[in-house]
Amino acid sequence: MKREIKIGITGIVALVVLFFGMKFLKGVKLFDTNDTYYIRFKDAKALSKSSTVYADGFNIGIVSNVVYDYNHPGNVIVAISVDKNVKIPHGTIAALDEAMLGGCTLNMTMGPNPADRYMPGDTLIGNTANGLMAAAADVLPKVEVVLAHVDSLILTLNALASNPNLSQIMVNAEHVTANLNESSKQLNHLLNKDIPQMATTFNKAGENVVTLTDNLNKLELQTTLNKVNQTMDNVQAATNKLNSPDNNLGLLLNDTALYGNLNNTVISATSLLEDLKAHPSRYVHFSVFGKKAK
Numbered sequence: 230m231k232r233e234i235k236i237g238i239t240g241i242v243a244l245v246v247l248f249f250g251m252k253f254l255k256g257v258k259l260f261d262t263n264d265t266y267y268i269r270f271k272d273a274k275a276l277s278k279s280s281t282v283y284a285d286g287f288n289i290g291i292v293s294n295v296v297y298d299y300n301h302p303g304n305v306i307v308a309i310s311v312d313k314n315v316k317i318p319h320g321t322i323a324a325l326d327e328a329m330l331g332g333c334t335l336n337m338t339m340g341p342n343p344a345d346r347y348m349p350g351d352t353l354i355g356n357t358a359n360g361l362m363a364a365a366a367d368v369l370p371k372v373e374v375v376l377a378h379v380d381s382l383i384l385t386l387n388a389l390a391s392n393p394n395l396s397q398i399m400v401n402a403e404h405v406t407a408n409l410n411e412s413s414k415q416l417n418h419l420l421n422k423d424i425p426q427m428a429t430t431f432n433k434a435g436e437n438v439v440t441l442t443d444n445l446n447k448l449e450l451q452t453t454l455n456k457v458n459q460t461m462d463n464v465q466a467a468t469n470k471l472n473s474p475d476n477n478l479g480l481l482l483n484d485t486a487l488y489g490n491l492n493n494t495v496i497s498a499t500s501l502l503e504d505l506k507a508h509p510s511r512y513v514h515f516s517v518f519g520k521k522a523k
Contacts, residue, residue: 263290263310264349266317269298270356273305274325274333282309283336289315292335307355309335317347323355 270276273295280292290311298304311317320340327333340346347353389395504511 264313264315265293266309266311266347266349267352268307268309268323268335268355269301269352270305270307270325271303272325273307274327276307276325276333276335280333280335282311283334284311284315284339286336289337306352307335316343317353318343319345319347321347321353323353325355 276292276295278292278295281288282290282292290309292307293310294308296306296308298306317337318340319342322338324336324338325333326336
């Protein structure tokens with residue numbers, strides 16, 4: 230009889246230890262009281278009991294229960310058990326974020342004023358965060374569009390590769406490359422030989438210019454310029470005299486009356502010579518036998 234009692238007591242102790250051990254492994258503090266708050270979500274995102282509750286990324290408690298709100302269809306009530314020292318201010322945002330490999334986490338972004346806070350048993354309004362899975366869902370349509378373009382590009386490349394003109398294009402490309410190589414050689418020859426020779430020629434020309442400049446500097450240019458200026462002054466003086474009526478040559482060039490008289494004199498002399506030729510007897514009287522008696 231005593232043996233059966235010992236076995237029964239041992240089994241009860243084992244069950245108690247197992248129960249509290251599982252609670253401990255789930256993060257439940259066995260010898261401490263926690264405060265309970267409720268959060269209403271439109272979608273629980275497969276959130277399960279004993280999931281960790283984070284406040285700004287820090288573990289503050291666990292999800293104690295997840296129930297469907299039959300009084301408000303389309304809503305899920307999540308009960309959270311948090312440390313009694315945690316104060317949840319008004320304006321706190323509770324969000325569900327789906328993990329990449331499955332599961333869901335509850336993260337609470339605390340409000341700014343700890344003095345204005347929720348009381349234990351109050352209900353918060355939660356929302357759903359756009360985690361990696363939501364971002365992946367947004368990216369998938371774009372990936373499909375990109376894949377369509379990639380498929381079109383592959384078809385185009387296949388058509389280009391199967392084009393019989395491709396081999397001719399490659400041959401032409403080889404010829405172009407050979408021509409470029411030849412042009413490069415000629416350019417190198419020009420840079421290595423012809424351009425240095427041209428540079429030498431330019432240097433000699435520069436030296437000749439310097440020599441010419443030195444020779445010009447040695448000449449008495451100022452004296453020569455002074456003589457030229459004096460000659461120009463003399464020419465200017467002669468020109469002024471020709472234009473002035475104060476001298477015979479100036480009168481001859483500028484006095485129209487004198488020119489007219491000279492012109493008339495020349496005309497009269499010309500007429501006289503013509504008349505003399507025509508009638509010489511009017512002007513010359515001579516006789517072979519002497520002067521005729523009157």
